[in-house]
Amino acid sequence: MTDSAVRAGRCQVHSKTVLSFVSALMILLLYAAYGHIGKAGNHLKTDYMDREQWNKVMYNATESHAMKQKQMAAAVKKVRLLCLILTMEKDLNTKAAAVNKTWATRCDKHFYVIYSTQKRHDFLNVAVPDDRHKLVFKMRKAYEEVYQKYINDFDFLLKADDDTYVIVENLKYLLWHHDANKPGYLGFHFNKFVNSGYMSGGAGYVISNRGLRNLVERGYQNGVCELQKRKDDPENSEDIETGRCLETAGVPVWTSLDLHGRETFHAYPLERHLFGNLPQYIYSWAKHPIRNGKECCSRYAISYHYVKPDAIYFLHHMLYETTVFGLADNLEINGPVFKFDRIE
Incomplete structure (x- = not known):
């Protein structure tokens, strides 16, 4: 195997390692933010800044839309x-x-x-x-x-x-x-x-x-x-x-x-x-x-x-009980939905 081939192989492995590390880090960040939510049987522990930070992580995450949907649904269900x-x-x-x-x-x-x-x-x-x-x-x-x-x-x-x-x-x-x-x-x-x-x-x-x-x-x-x-x-x-x-x-x-x-x-x-x-x-x-x-x-x-x-x-x-074909995935996960920063 030539030196250039070896270097290319190492570079490819290194890229995969970096990608794996970034993915793992993002998941840890999500779990860290998700951990602010109280466990079943406890009151919600978050305050406004916790929510804001959690939203930034969630809405800017690189995971698939389906994964973000699932994580958000799980968080909301705990209310x-x-x-x-x-x-x-x-x-x-x-x-x-x-x-x-x-x-x-x-x-x-x-x-x-x-x-x-x-x-x-x-x-x-x-x-x-x-x-x-x-x-x-x-x-x-x-x-x-x-x-x-x-x-x-x-x-x-x-x-x-x-x-x-x-x-x-x-x-x-x-x-x-x-x-x-x-x-x-x-x-x-x-x-x-x-x-x-x-x-x-x-x-x-x-x-x-x-x-x-x-x-x-x-x-x-x-x-x-x-x-x-x-x-x-x-x-x-x-x-x-x-x-x-x-x-x-x-x-x-x-x-x-x-x-x-x-x-x-x-x-x-x-x-x-x-x-x-x-x-x-x-x-x-x-x-x-x-x-x-x-x-x-x-x-x-x-x-x-x-x-x-x-x-x-x-x-x-x-x-x-009714689904419109092609519109089942309709959760607006890419940004806030409510004016939750306003308290009158």
């Missing part, structure tokens, strides 16, 4: 979500049944907040009769029970109605950008009644673990969230009063918009947002300008409200 779904006994075989057969079981733990004599493992029975004017008391009882029994079992808590449809994977993806040990809550943001605004109860809203602790410890237990008669909200609406108490307890609002300023939580069904068939009040009440047409909703939409049982089954089938 522990507890779902509280408000329902009534008369709706168990219709609305609640549709929710139970579709998105509810995608939560890590879920309960139906209900006034009932029935006993079920997924019931959170509260001793508050069904009455729209008593919803605020019903949810307060539910939050206090979750605080007492399950506070260490979740990172974020979702409150939704039995006519809400939730895309749980997208919700977890949004929540992954936040630290559960910091107080905060998010949803469809109404800019009314409360200084910082409040989240639509029907569209669903999410409270961080630390936020729920503040709600109970600083709000309910300190007696600073007692209801008062208000001319602008005589029925003491649950979502408004919860928002008021969260603000008093030091829980700020986090944005839920995507990077393009589109909503992820929606107070009405998809078709009404698409066609602009919305009640007039929402245009002045919404914190952010309402968009119609395809810009109405984020590609990573999270929730829709006032969805009938048949439509819940339909949405679920189209999302999870």
Whole structure:
């Protein structure tokens, strides 16, 4: 073998060694960043800078798109979500049944907040009769029970109605950008009644673990969230009063918009947002300008409200049982998706 051939062979081996070393180093960096995420059973340990650094590593990694997709999905899946779904006994075989057969079981733990004599493992029975004017008391009882029994079992808590449809994977993806040990809550943001605004109860809203602790410890237990008669909200609406108490307890609002300023939580069904068939009040009440047409909703939409049982089954089938050939690999892994650097 000639000297030039030997040198070429050594160079080739050296190149392979360098490539192997670079690949191994990149994997170690990913695991190091990934290690910031708490193990199952613990709260998320990251703060904003951890997330930012992790994103830089992930979005600039040289691994294949499929590998990055898999790693991101595994990280997001570790976010522990507890779902509280408000329902009534008369709706168990219709609305609640549709929710139970579709998105509810995608939560890590879920309960139906209900006034009932029935006993079920997924019931959170509260001793508050069904009455729209008593919803605020019903949810307060539910939050206090979750605080007492399950506070260490979740990172974020979702409150939704039995006519809400939730895309749980997208919700977890949004929540992954936040630290559960910091107080905060998010949803469809109404800019009314409360200084910082409040989240639509029907569209669903999410409270961080630390936020729920503040709600109970600083709000309910300190007696600073007692209801008062208000001319602008005589029925003491649950979502408004919860928002008021969260603000008093030091829980700020986090944005839920995507990077393009589109909503992820929606107070009405998809078709009404698409066609602009919305009640007039929402245009002045919404914190952010309402968009119609395809810009109405984020590609990573999270929730829709006032969805009938048949439509819940339909949405679920189209999302999870239907695939468009050539478009299955649609995760935007090359850059951020949400405005997670904004806290309002």
